[in-house]
Amino acid sequence: MVRPVTRRRLIAAAGIAGTSALAGCIGEDAEDGEGNGNGNGDGDGEDPEEAQAEEGGEVLSLHAGGTEGTYYPLAGDMKTIVEDHTSHGIQVQSTGASVENAASLGREDAELALVQNDITYFAYNGVELDQFEGEPLDNIRGIASLYPETIHLVTQADSGIESVEDLEGATINTGDLGSGTQVNALQILESAGIEDFDEQNTDFGTAADQIADGDVDAAITVGGYPLGAIEDLATTQDINFVQIDGDVRDQLLEDAEWLAEDTIPGGTYDGVEDDVETISVQAMLATHDGVDETVVEEVTAAMFDNVDQFTTQSEFIDLETSQEAMPIELHPGAQAYFEGTDVDLEGGGGDEPADGNESEDGNESEDG
Numbered sequence: 001m002v003r004p005v006t007r008r009r010l011i012a013a014a015g016i017a018g019t020s021a022l023a024g025c026i027g028e029d030a031e032d033g034e035g036n037g038n039g040n041g042d043g044d045g046e047d048p049e050e051a052q053a054e055e056g057g058e059v060l061s062l063h064a065g066g067t068e069g070t071y072y073p074l075a076g077d078m079k080t081i082v083e084d085h086t087s088h089g090i091q092v093q094s095t096g097a098s099v100e101n102a103a104s105l106g107r108e109d110a111e112l113a114l115v116q117n118d119i120t121y122f123a124y125n126g127v128e129l130d131q132f133e134g135e136p137l138d139n140i141r142g143i144a145s146l147y148p149e150t151i152h153l154v155t156q157a158d159s160g161i162e163s164v165e166d167l168e169g170a171t172i173n174t175g176d177l178g179s180g181t182q183v184n185a186l187q188i189l190e191s192a193g194i195e196d197f198d199e200q201n202t203d204f205g206t207a208a209d210q211i212a213d214g215d216v217d218a219a220i221t222v223g224g225y226p227l228g229a230i231e232d233l234a235t236t237q238d239i240n241f242v243q244i245d246g247d248v249r250d251q252l253l254e255d256a257e258w259l260a261e262d263t264i265p266g267g268t269y270d271g272v273e274d275d276v277e278t279i280s281v282q283a284m285l286a287t288h289d290g291v292d293e294t295v296v297e298e299v300t301a302a303m304f305d306n307v308d309q310f311t312t313q314s315e316f317i318d319l320e321t322s323q324e325a326m327p328i329e330l331h332p333g334a335q336a337y338f339e340g341t342d343v344d345l346e347g348g349g350g351d352e353p354a355d356g357n358e359s360e361d362g363n364e365s366e367d368g
Contacts, residue, residue, distance in 0.1 A: 050091065051079070057087030058295055060111040063104050065097035068205045070149070070224040071114040071283070074312040078112075078285075081309050085302040088295065098180040099123075099131060105288045106137030112291075112299070116149060116180040116222075117282040118258035121327035129183070139288045141331035143300055145324045147316035148280040150225050150262050151184055155218045156211060157238035157271070164192040164248045170217035173210055177201040184259075184281065185220035188244065191251040204229040212237050222281065224313045225268050234269040241269075245277035252279060258325075282325045283313075289331065296333025304337070319343060 053059045062078060065071030072094055079090035093110070095101055101113035102123035115123075122128040126136030155161045161170065167189065174189075175181025182201065189197065200207075200216050207219040208229040221227060233239060241264065244252070252259055262280035266273045285303075287296055304319050323330075323343055330338070330345070338345055 051083075051089035053089040054087035057089065058292075059089040059091055060291075060295070060299070061091045061093060061109070063093050063095045063101040063110040063113040065095060065101075065114065066203055066205075067094055068203065068229045069097065070227065070312065071097055074146070074224075074283075074310075075114060077310045077312050078303060081306050082299055082302045084309075085306060086298045088299065096176060096179065099129065099178055102137060102140065102286070103131060105140050105286055108139070108288055108290050111287060111295075112143075113286050114146075115284055115286050117145065117284050117325050117327050118183070118256075119180045120284060120286055121258065124328040129178075131178070139290065140328060141287050141289050141334070142326050142328045143285040143287055143296065143331060143334045144304070144322040145326055146283045146285060146322075147224050147313040148260065148262055149222050149283045150227075150264060150280045151188070151244065151278050152221045152223075152225070152227060152230055152264070153188070153218060153242040153244060153278070154211060154221070154230055154233070155240050155242060156214065157240045159217055159240065161218060161240070161242055164188065164194070164242060164244060166242075167192070167194050167197060167218060169196050171198040171200060171215075173200040173202060173207040173216045173219040175201065175207070175220060175222070176203055180281070181220065181222045184222055187256050187259075188220065188248075188252060188279075191255050192248045208233040211239070218242065224283065224316075225264050231269060234271055238271055239269070241272060241276040241278075243277045244279050249277070249279060258282075258327075284326070286328075287331050287334075291331065291333070293331070293333040293336065296331045297336045298333075300334045300337040304341075 051059050062075050064075035072092070075092045079092050082088055082090050095104070097114070098116040098119040101110070101115050102119055104110040105113050106123065120140065120142070123132045123137045124140050126132050126134055153164070161167060172185070172189070174185035200210065202210070204221050204223070204227065207216070207221060210216040211219050212233055221230060249261065253261070258281055259279045262278050264276040264278060266275045304322060307318050310317050319341055320343070323338065323345060335345070
């Protein structure tokens with residue numbers, strides 16, 4: 001069941017209309033493990049030492065993202081929390097992130113994976129992306145929504161690019177080929193009517209280097225802020241973020257219902273003191289139906305009974321919002337855990353704040 005959105009206003013993916021123009025944009029097969037992520041860095045294979053399980057536990061493979069993005073350190077938090085509070089071990093693997101990770105779950109090559117909610121929906125239903133078109137991965141199951149993944153449209157400060165419309169004729173890094181970031185980037189350009197541009201496709205770190213060297217005019221990246229590669233860039237270069245707002249944002253929200261309004265608070269990156277209006281998707285934890293129900297319930301309980309132990313995206317990960325914008329069926333183990341809490345599995349993440357604001361700590365309050 002798809003859960004409607006409350007606090008973060010992400011629209012449940014069951015209503016996705018999609019745009020057919022994106023269907024041919026994905027170039028590489030999700031099984032090759034190269035550049036098929038959501039832009040959370042590149043899968044460089046540098047992973048922790050082999051995980052160990054205690055007696056009665058299992059070693060679970062958790063597919064994350066590249067080491068320069070948000071997924072990888074978040075997966076490290078999950079590893080620590082689960083191993084501290086259960087008998088299970090977590091083997092974190094760096095990957096190309098969302099598209100690759102969804103494919104890995106479909107093949108049951110991983111027990112857990114971090115994935116964008118839109119990519120999860122596409123994979124589960126076999127739509128939109130060439131890798132999944134007509135071949136739904138209907139064994140994928142949801143565990144929890146985690147945090148908004150914010151779209152950053154970055155340029156050099158003196159680029160002269162002040163709006164999305166100014167990207168006509170520009171050289172733009174849209175993220176790894178076949179990635180969730182590329183899907184989002186091309187949707188932005190299409191909705192803004194940008195038809196003439198030179199597309200470059202690399203991981204986050206290389207995109208940041210290209211901005212620094214002047215090899216591209218703009219880069220579009222997706223991840224929880226502050227995003228490491230852009231944070232590093234801002235310490236050595238004067239950068240500018242192009243706002244995604246006004247008519248362009250309205251059109252995007254109409255064209256792609258998995259997107260939501262978002263704001264990068266001023267001061268998040270060196271030299272960028274004003275708030276930046278933009279959009280976001282949602283990061284989620286997923287699994288597949290072959291994973292034991294008790295194991296998933298124990299992993300879910302460890303995480304959401306100990307949310308104070310997260311160090312990455314800790315402002316957003318909480319029980320109240322754990323089912324917002326859940327685009328696919330829940331795993332029975334996750335279902336069993338959440339049924340024992342106050343989370344409303346029919347209506348999404350829980351009660352609205354009493355004062356009517358979106359959140360005390362969420363994106364809508366612009367302090368996250």
